[in-house]
Amino acid sequence: MNSELTAAVRRFNRTVTQRVGALDDEYMARGRPLAQARLLWEIGPYGAEVGALRARLGLDSGHLSRLLRALEGDGLVTVRPTGPAGGDGRVREAVLTDAGRAEWAELDERSDEFARSILEPLTARRRERLVAAMAEVERLLMASMVEIEKCPPGDRRARACVRAYARDVARRFDDGFDPALSSPVHDEDLVPPAGVFLLATLRSEPVGCGAVKLHRDAPAEIKRVWVADTVRGLGVGRRILSELERHAAERGWRTVRLDTNRRLTEAIAMYRSAGYREIEPYNTERYAHHWFEKHLAP
Amino acid sequence: MNSELTAAVRRFNRTVTQRVGALDDEYMARGRPLAQARLLWEIGPYGAEVGALRARLGLDSGHLSRLLRALEGDGLVTVRPTGPAGGDGRVREAVLTDAGRAEWAELDERSDEFARSILEPLTARRRERLVAAMAEVERLLMASMVEIEKCPPGDRRARACVRAYARDVARRFDDGFDPALSSPVHDEDLVPPAGVFLLATLRSEPVGCGAVKLHRDAPAEIKRVWVADTVRGLGVGRRILSELERHAAERGWRTVRLDTNRRLTEAIAMYRSAGYREIEPYNTERYAHHWFEKHLAP
DNA sequence: TCGAATACCTGACTAAAGTCAGGGACATGA
DNA sequence: TCATGTCCCTGACTTTAGTCAGGTATTCGA
Incomplete structure (x- = not known):
């Protein structure tokens, strides 16, 4: 550095x-x-x-x-x-x-x-400038305080994130979101060696999550990447994503893929800029409109 | 506020x-x-x-x-x-x-x-932004840490400022600066009731000064306004100036004036923007090219 | 040159912070 | 229902921080 x-x-x-x-x-x-x-x-x-x-x-x-x-x-x-x-x-x-x-x-x-x-x-102008700079520092310092770590998917804070995720997408998808209609994700698929669940915390409060399922004989699959409003735009989603990729790569997977809804435009932009490219549907997920794939360096 | x-x-x-x-x-x-x-x-x-x-x-x-x-x-x-x-x-x-x-x-x-x-x-871009914002906060916080207070002109730190002032102008004036050729300022004219000497300090280190002579039956005269490089551009000069004006006004003076050298362009700009207007020479100071005056509200 | 002031020191404290071993009440899961 | 673990508590400390009243050597100014 x-x-x-x-x-x-x-x-x-x-x-x-x-x-x-x-x-x-x-x-x-x-x-x-x-x-x-x-x-x-x-x-x-x-x-x-x-x-x-x-x-x-x-x-x-x-x-x-x-x-x-x-x-x-x-x-x-x-x-x-x-x-x-x-x-x-x-x-x-x-x-x-x-x-x-x-x-x-x-x-x-x-x-x-x-x-x-x-x-x-300070003069009025310098006050404005100081406050603006302070807000910027505070925001970025907050970003750097966010910690990302493995967490059992059954953990209280993990559950809270997944619930928040469901609420969020229910509000944003055109036709709402009923977990029962979406392809289910089981806790046991998100604990090693079957997969990993990551929790992002800020001062030990949950502010984001993400998971990867390590399918046998198939590309790894990224699920439930979510970031709380309070820390959106600070690169937390990107960090979760690359941590998940790292886990998959370390365990030997060479490809990850994921599906997403057309309404999640920032997420889609993030996937593209993180090196994902759109592919043909690989599943029949009810709420998916786009499917992405990325090759991992070993 | x-x-x-x-x-x-x-x-x-x-x-x-x-x-x-x-x-x-x-x-x-x-x-x-x-x-x-x-x-x-x-x-x-x-x-x-x-x-x-x-x-x-x-x-x-x-x-x-x-x-x-x-x-x-x-x-x-x-x-x-x-x-x-x-x-x-x-x-x-x-x-x-x-x-x-x-x-x-x-x-x-x-x-x-x-x-x-x-x-x-953080990503490289966010690092740059954080560092830039930190520098801005630091600089303005520094400005707000500068304290301005009355000080005897014989004080060690006051002397240091006046020496620094002389060094500074000697470097900047076209024909150098020889204190012996300039109209002398005596310590006793800068202690109440004859006048005031102000010292600006940052963490108790001297970073600026300024003085006002309260001439009997004549406008008050501002002398030796100086600010160290380290805190230039932070409004310290302006603060010193308005403190000096306040002292003069409180003691009953209704006009202050000052002379300055054509090379001190920022100072001249500051005087103008602080409400000073140029007047005819009121003294024969060897190093002066401009003379300014300001009327004080009672 | 002699008293006052200054720079640093020691001794003798008090207050606050922090640590550790246990104990009682309650909760949980086999 | 019973062992085990959790939550908060008390008692009995040690370590740091901070204060205050002198004390000694040195300097400064009248």
């Missing part, structure tokens, strides 16, 4: 952590231990499950527990079992009290004030 | 502190206390004075001293009086040992690796 690029990133990191990182903490703290302030902020006005907080803040279970006790002691937070009905009785939920909500609002205000303090010394 | 702008800044802060802030620390630490790692990094391959380190890292004198002892104990650093000859005998300097330099190189390598890990998931 070009060392000028990495040097630019390093300069950015340095300036930004100085300006944004350090000061942000100060604005947050308000005479309270920083960890407590962060926790209070993270609980937010609608509350949050203790486990989720642990994951988001990356805290040790004991440490988090003690922080919650401290906030409870200050009357800012109450911790209670999640919804009396139904839910898992082990899981607990932290909710802000009225005082806690007031404190949270104060933090919110300070966060705004901090943002203003960054913009304030 | 527009709340859309502040909201964008807040989103940026959040994403960036998550991605850059937190991970940067991890990459730095290498199983060592973070403060030690940062200090080691800040000392750098050429060493640094203890006082400078204290200022840059914002550490308590006791704390820093202990951190230095710890690094010394690990054989990474030696602390010694600055240059045997001449220098201030109280000042000490921290220098990396061979082991320390090796460790520093390791941190440098990790910093690079971290930068690569940000760019790596």
Whole structure:
């Protein structure tokens, strides 16, 4: 990789952590231990499950527990079992009290004030330019935070993606989408060695998926490539696709193919630009209008 | 201020502190206390004075001293009086040992690796875009970090600015610049109530200056507006100028004027766009070709 | 030359962060 | 229904960070 690029990133990191990182903490703290302030902020006005907080803040279970006790002691937070009905009785939920909500609002205000303090010394034009550049950085940084990894297709987050995929295409296809009419995909075909299911996550939230079926004595078949709106246009689909191809190639397949609906125009464009070429139908999928194929380098 | 702008800044802060802030620390630490790692990094391959380190890292004198002892104990650093000859005998300097330099190189390598890990998931085009946007953010953030404050003209940093100013104009004027031939400016004219000297600093390093003399029974006179190359084009000159005008206006002056050299074209453009209009010569300054005046709102 | 100021240091703290071993309540699947 | 695992908790730590009051050597200015 070009060392000028990495040097630019390093300069950015340095300036930004100085300006944004350090000061942000100060604005947050308000005479309270920083960890407590962060926790209070993270609980937010609608509350949050203790486990989720642990994951988001990356805290040790004991440490988090003690922080919650401290906030409870200050009357800012109450911790209670999640919804009396139904839910898992082990899981607990932290909710802000009225005082806690007031404190949270104060933090919110300070966060705004901090943002203003960054913009304030600039002229209106420079403000616009800064905000535009920040949005660009944020968006691309987000793209680079997306992680793609193998995942069992039965996983909760995998299921959520597949459901989102079905909802999406149902909305977009001319004649809706009834999974029962489409050729079925079975979980067992998407676990090695029969296939692979990939999950794309952003801060461990699912934001995309894709799968490949490694048919015996036939080209590998790519299925269910889906990307959430929030990260569309950031190259995540392309990355999933090339990961799937890599898996197929590593396991010895020399060709992959896939079918798709005429309404999925960006997907079709992506397949073409990724080196796929259109072929004759190789199946009778109810919702397919185009069939593509790509040869893989060994 | 527009709340859309502040909201964008807040989103940026959040994403960036998550991605850059937190991970940067991890990459730095290498199983060592973070403060030690940062200090080691800040000392750098050429060493640094203890006082400078204290200022840059914002550490308590006791704390820093202990951190230095710890690094010394690990054989990474030696602390010694600055240059045997001449220098201030109280000042000490921290220098990396061979082991320390090796460790520093390791941190440098990790910093690079971290930068690569940000760019790596992106396509070449997105990398270019990210780096360009980062450079823009960095530059404008830098602009917003510049602080402008009153400063005695005898201050070390003020002197440094005035020297830099003289060097600059000597290089740019057609016939060089000999301070002895220019109308002199005395320190005592630049301290209240006779006048004001302003210093612009970036991370407490001087990056610009400007002064105003409040002549009795005559318009106030602006002198020595200078901005370092590193922050030119960021609106610092304009900010200094309007601060100087504010000071004059607050003390009751209704007019400011100034003279300038024909070679300082950006400065002339700035004066015009800031509302100055050209007038007849009001002095016999050896190096002046243009004279400007501006009326101040009370 | 002598007092005040400066640069760095040590000792003696407190506060906060982080770690680890277990324990009780609940959930789950054989 | 019973072993096993999960979720959150407490207790008992260690490690870092950060503060404050002196103390020593040196420099600077009256």
